[in-house]
Amino acid sequence: MTDDLDKDARAGLTARPANVTMTRRKADHVxxxxxxxDMMTALHDHVVLxxxxxxxxxxxxxxxxxxxxxLKxxxxxxxxxxxxxxxLRIEGRRNATGVIFQLSHRGRTMLARARPEVNIFEKCPVLNPHQLDHDLLIADIAEHFKRRFPGQQWTNGRYLSDQNGFKKIPDAVLQRxxxxxxxxxxxxxxxxxxRRYRDIVAALRTSPRxxxxxxxxxxxxxxxxxMSAIEGYQVPFGHRFRSDFFEFVRLTECLKDIAPAR
Known part of the structure; x- marks a missing residue:
């Protein structure tokens, strides 16, 4: 099924030798x-799917x-x-070609008109092909945290800046x-x-937001x-970490209720 899915998803794409290829088509009004x-709202919220x-x-x-x-x-x-x-990493296949989608500027304008109750960011984040696996997983784990924190609004970190009061921009935030x-x-x-983790931990600790x-x-x-960066010493295996500010969750725990993706 993997090969068929990739083949169907790539149908109609140009074969220009570039790291990222964008395509658009003209057709009658849709x-x-x-x-x-709902799908376009998800593309907005998660930046890329x-x-x-x-x-x-x-x-x-x-x-x-x-x-x-x-989608076409x-x-x-x-x-x-x-x-x-x-x-793109797809189900363990090396050097596979993946197909992803992003909401365009025009799509954001249309979505803002169609759903005025939704806060639509005008900014269309620039994607880094080398971080796409990370970006796609952010969308996957969002469902876990939305269930855990009902009533909280999920915002992808690509929409945040230090002007929002963050000394270190998180991958995502939850806020009422x-x-x-x-x-x-x-x-x-x-x-x-x-050293990098010590700097990140210090920035997160002192971010007023x-x-x-x-x-x-x-x-x-x-x-x-x-944990070692937080505690200030090399913690052993099985260390019992206690903190009201920091918490650790395994990725597998966040993904266990999600069907195999990508």
């Missing part, structure tokens, strides 16, 4: 459904072809942009209102240097390295 608007994430969440009972055809219709209006990413202090979410897939930090780690080793 009447948007509530599902379309893979075709698999879109298919599984918004077309769970439909075929791959049906989902892609609908929406893309034809310039509301979303499709990007082909060489060497934009004026409230935030629960910061940090996803760590690979380890950083001990942050009331709590939840680290989502891909391994125990990464978690211990961050």
């Amino acid at each position: 009447l948007l459904t509530e599902r379309d608007l 893979s075709f698999r994430q879109i298919h599984e969440k918004f077309f769970p009972a439909r075929t791959i072809a049906t989902a892609m055809n609908r 219709r929406i893309e034809s209006q310039g509301w979303v942009e499709r990007l082909r990413i060489p060497r 209102t934009a004026a409230d202090r935030a629960i910061a979410i940090e996803l760590e897939l690979t380890g950083k240097s001990a 942050i009331e709590k930090v939840i680290y989502v780690t891909a391994s125990h080793a990464i978690g211990r390295k961050i």
Whole structure:
């Protein structure tokens, strides 16, 4: 199924030798459904989604072809942009070509008109092809934290800046209102240097807008390295970490209720 999904998702894309390829199509006017608007809202909230994430969440009972055809219709209006990413990590396959989608500036304008109750950011974040696996996982773990903190608004860190009172921009934040202090979410897939973690921990601790930090780690080793920066000494395996400000959650725990993605 993986090969078929990649083949169908890539259909119609140009084969220019570039790290990221964008395509748009022209077609007749498209009447948007509530599902379309839900999907575009998710693209706005998460900045970027893979075709698999879109298919599984918004077309769970439909075929791959049906989902892609609908996306092509929406893309034809310039509301979303499709990007082909060489060497995107897909289900353990090396050097695979993945297809991802992002809401365009035109799509943001349309969505703001269609759903005035939703806070739409005009900024369209620039994607880094080397961080896409991280960006896509942020969207996956969002569902876990939305269930855990009902009533809190999830905001992707790509929409934040130091002008919002953050000395270190988290990967995402949870807030009841934009004026409230935030629960910061940090996803760590690979380890950083001990010095870098000390600097990050200090910035998070002293950010006036942050009331709590939840680290989502891909391994125990990464978690211990961050704990060591917090505690001020090298913590042993099995260390019983206690803090009201910092919390650690394994990535697998956040993803256990999610169907295999991307």
